[in-house]
Amino acid sequence: MSKGIKFSIRVLLVVMASMGAAQAADGDPNAGKEKSAMCQGCHGEEGISAAPNFPNLAGQFAKYIERQIRDFQDGRRVDPMMSGMAASITELQDLKDIAAYFSSKKRMKGTPGANKALAATGKDIFYNGNPDTGVYACSNCHGENGYGKDAQNNVFPVISGQTKDYLMKQLNDFRSGDRHNDPAGMMGSVAKKMTPAEIDAITEFVSGM
Ligand code: HEC
Ligand code: HEC
Numbered sequence: 485m486s487k488g489i490k491f492s493i494r495v496l497l498v499v500m501a502s503m504g505a506a507q508a509a510d511g512d513p514n515a516g517k518e519k520s521a522m523c524q525g526c527h528g529e530e531g532i533s534a535a536p537n538f539p540n541l542a543g544q545f546a547k548y549i550e551r552q553i554r555d556f557q558d559g560r561r562v563d564p565m566m567s568g569m570a571a572s573i574t575e576l577q578d579l580k581d582i583a584a585y586f587s588s589k590k591r592m593k594g595t596p597g598a599n600k601a602l603a604a605t606g607k608d609i610f611y612n613g614n615p616d617t618g619v620y621a622c623s624n625c626h627g628e629n630g631y632g633k634d635a636q637n638n639v640f641p642v643i644s645g646q647t648k649d650y651l652m653k654q655l656n657d658f659r660s661g662d663r664h665n666d667p668a669g670m671m672g673s674v675a676k677k678m679t680p681a682e683i684d685a686i687t688e689f690v691s692g693m
Contacts, residue, residue, distance in 0.1 A: 511584025543591025606689025
């Protein structure tokens with residue numbers, strides 16, 4: 485990439501960041517508690533979900549939550565239950581408050597599954613990937629502990645301690661292309677190289693982290 489292009493992208497990012505700031509104040513978790521009453525029906529009052537196919541939101545990055553809701557609103561990500569829920573949030577300040585609320589909760593924590601051998605295979609994939617097939621190690625992008633990247637990022641989510649059913653569905657959706665809202669196709673390119681057996685193993689490990 486030429487220096488000129490790099491420079492204009494940086495300027496654009498700074499301009500975009502300041503535009504966001506002008507539109508709404510930072511999210512207020514206290515205000516978000518009440519505003520998210522409907523969401524808590526599925527995602528739990530503490531952000532720990534009521535059923536394994538609903539993701540945990542506890543301790544997830546606020547900016548990642550915001551981005552996912554915008555993606556549901558704009559149709560970049562589609563789900564029969566969530567698309568309508570996202571559409572019900574019409575004010576940017578409400579979205580920021582709700583995201584801040586779930587993000588402020590004690591971070592989701594896994595319960596190790598019964599199948600230790602399967603989890604051990606998953607652990608190997610998490611830290612080493614599969615060099616034979618070009619699957620990158622998850623730790624490269626989701627962090628050594630699966631806690632994602634720095635708190636301000638909106639791209640690399642917390643995955644450790646997420647429910648196994650939800651992890652499975654997302655990996656299969658990225659693999660099939662049903663979910664394709666990942667910037668630069670980063671996650672799809674990983675999932676498309678994975679076998680169903682690897683997905684079973686990695687989700688056994690990550691959901692128990
Ligand atoms: C009827 C149950 C239900 C309700 C109510 C609900 N959700 Fe969801 N939510 C889901 C399901 C199911 C998914 C997973 C969709 C998928 O498989 O891609 C999801 C996914 C999400 C995600 C993406 C999580 C991730 O890790 O990428 C966010 C963020 C979210 N919901 C926020 C909310 C908010 C905010 C509300 C309230 C306005 C809400 N949800 C209400 C069921 C629900
Ligand atoms: C090259 C970077 C990269 C690598 C390597 C990577 N991921 Fe991801 N992953 C991402 C990005 C980026 C997203 C967020 C997509 C979005 O913003 O919608 C993501 C999202 C996910 C999600 C969805 C989380 C949610 O809350 O909905 C899961 C699950 C996931 N990754 C699992 C894995 C696993 C397991 C591995 C290792 C096999 C892995 N990832 C390797 C970049 C990566």
